[in-house]
Structure formats: structure tokens, C-alpha cells
Amino acid sequence: MKAAVLKAFGSPLSIETLPDPILGTGEVIVDVVAAAVLPYANEVFSGERKYLLTLPVVPGCGAVGRVHAIGPDATRLVVGDWVSCDPTVRSRDDALAPDITLQGWSARGEGGLRLQKHFHHGSFAERMRVPTENAIPIGLIDPAEAGRWCALNLLLVPYGGLLAANLQAGETILVSGATGNFGSAAVAVALAMGAGCVVAPGRNETMLEDLVRRFGHRVRTVKLTGDEAEDRERMKQAAPGPIDCVIDLLPPFAGTKAMRAAAMTVRQFGRVVLMGGVGMLGGDDLALPYPWIMRNCITIIGQWMYPPEANIRLARLVRSGLLDLGNWDITDFDLDNANEAVTQAAAAGGPFKLTVIRP
Structure with missing residues (x-):
């Protein structure tokens, strides 16, 4: 061969x-x-x-x-x-x-x-x-x-994180890294799973506008400034209500500030899924505050890839018409x-x- x-x-x-x-x-x-x-x-x-x-x-x-x-x-x-x-x-x-x-x-x-x-x-x-x-x-x-x-293998990665987060229909989720390859796929999958709103932060305004064009009013975009405190407030204000879940899919070359700002938008008893590459090539630690995690009963989930049954479930989302590979x-x-x-x-x-x- x-x-x-x-x-x-x-x-x-x-x-x-x-x-x-x-x-x-x-x-x-x-x-x-x-x-x-x-x-x-x-x-x-x-x-x-x-x-x-x-x-x-x-x-x-x-x-x-x-x-x-x-x-x-x-x-x-x-x-x-x-x-x-x-x-x-x-x-x-x-x-x-x-x-x-x-x-x-x-x-x-x-x-x-x-x-x-x-x-x-x-x-x-x-x-x-x-x-x-x-x-x-x-x-x-x-x-x-x-x-x-072939997009299935791309979509499976964020789908694994969303399954780990037990994302429920109607919930609000924030996708950290939404303008990237895996992050944009996470937006598509979350909406297919019934998310009521996806908050999509990023620096590329053209790509943010494209997400809204493709998926409509259920996507709320946020232009990041690089200031951690300001960006956190912008993301919170963009959501229609409390943010139930955050999933991070930022690449290895991304710094920790944007990820930390995103993670700390989640509501009390919320979930944060870490499956990007932050820190893989060195740099600062994520350093989420212990008191914030403990007193707000935050669940931090590390997820690499996806469970075996995700393959069949994802194919069914496509076959049902909920997830459009035509994108x-x-x-x-x-x-x-x-x-x-x-x-x-x-x-x-x-x-x-x-x-x-x-x-």
C-alpha cells in the first residue's frame, strides 16, 4: 500500500x-x-x-x-x-x-x-x-x-468535555478559546446538545461575527481586551443569566490569564472543564484561588479526549440533523x-x- x-x-x-x-x-x-x-x-x-x-x-x-x-x-x-x-x-x-x-x-x-x-x-x-x-x-x-x-474526530474532543460536564439542555456555557479550531467545534456541539446560550470570547472579531452568523442569537460573543478583571466582567455581562459551565480549549501557546478569567465567570455550584493545552509548553500555572473553588462549591474537571460511547452518540447527533457537518x-x-x-x-x-x- x-x-x-x-x-x-x-x-x-x-x-x-x-x-x-x-x-x-x-x-x-x-x-x-x-x-x-x-x-x-x-x-x-x-x-x-x-x-x-x-x-x-x-x-x-x-x-x-x-x-x-x-x-x-x-x-x-x-x-x-x-x-x-x-x-x-x-x-x-x-x-x-x-x-x-x-x-x-x-x-x-x-x-x-x-x-x-x-x-x-x-x-x-x-x-x-x-x-x-x-x-x-x-x-x-x-x-x-x-x-x-472527518469532522467527527474534531468534534469528538469538545464533545467529550461537554459529556464530562453533564451539559443539560437550556444551560449557559462559556467556551474559552471559541475562535479556535476545537473551540468553534465546541460551540457547534454545545448548541446541538441543547445549550440555551453559548458565550464565546475571543480576540478575532471577524471570527466572532462568523459564529453569530452561523448559529444565531444563542451565541453571545465577547471581544477580549487582555485585562483579566475587565474580561471576566465582560463575559459575565454577555450571558443572559448565570454561567452554568465553562469549557477551556485554548492551545498550548495561550497564557493563563484568559483561561483564569473565563473559569471564574462560572456560577456557584458550576463546573469548569479543562481540556486545552495551557501550560503544556511551560509558563505560569493556572492558579485558580482555593477559597473561590471551595466556598462556591466549584467542580473542576480534567478531561482528555472522550469516552468510547461518544462516537456513537455524536454520529447520531449528525444523523438527526442537530449537528450540521455542512458548516x-x-x-x-x-x-x-x-x-x-x-x-x-x-x-x-x-x-x-x-x-x-x-x-
């Missing part, structure tokens, strides 16, 4: 012919039709993000494709099914605290690296092998729309132009834009 291979951090992807993946029990082989290129892929491939990723590797975080072969333990999947390949691979020998690797992307700790040795290669290839439970049926789709369905503009590249796709994703990786490789 043809694949794009990362041989060394800082080097371009090499287009090569590799052996087809070999099927094992508990696994599925998928013919990749479309694979999303994340906007920060260039930062992963350069080594800037310092992700745990053993080289050489076929990178790529998730895909949409058709089942090529199934193992003996599959009871529902059949060859030809359209599936979304969930990149979050969990070890099967500790249900309470599984080791995790993001297939073709990164690992969490030593256990994740051991798991990565087997589920190693990602989606920038004509075929990939995934655990049976990671091949999520999405029903019949038009092959031309496969790239649009995403897709730019396609073939596998031979994988390096150009990485460059394009970095240059045009704003909200509701998706770069896709179609092997």
Missing part, C-alpha cells in the same frame, strides 16, 4: 510503498477514503509539540473509510460498511485506568508507548488497522462527503501531496475549515 511516512522530526513526509496491514483477532482493516490533517500537524511533525511518537511512523489522527476485513470477534460490522476510525486506542487489560495512545499521533506515558508499538501506523495511508471497537459505523454516505465526515469547508489533497496538505492545514486551519488527504 502507499503511505506517507514520518522518518525524523523536522523532515518532510516520505511517500512510500509499505506492506498491507495484517489482520488479527479484535481488529479491523479499513480502506481509508479520507483522513483529516489537523492544523497543528506541522508542530507535531517538527517535534515542537514534544509528543510521544515512535518513529518511523505513518502519521494521521483518525479517518473515514470502508471496512476491508473483519476479525472473528466482530458481530455487527460487515465488509463494505462505512466507518469512522477513532484514533483513541485504549488498552484492554485495565478498564478502570486504561493506557491510551492516539494512533499515528501520540501516546500517554509508558503504557501508551507500549500500546503504540502495535497500533502504530495512522491514517495517511491507503489502509489502516484499528481495534474492532474503534471502527464506528456511520451508515451509508456519499463517497464525495467522506472528507466532511465545514473541505480542501482535498491526494496522498502524493501529503506535505502540501500539512502546509495548507497550518495556513488555513481556522474555524470550520478542514484539510483532508484522500488516499
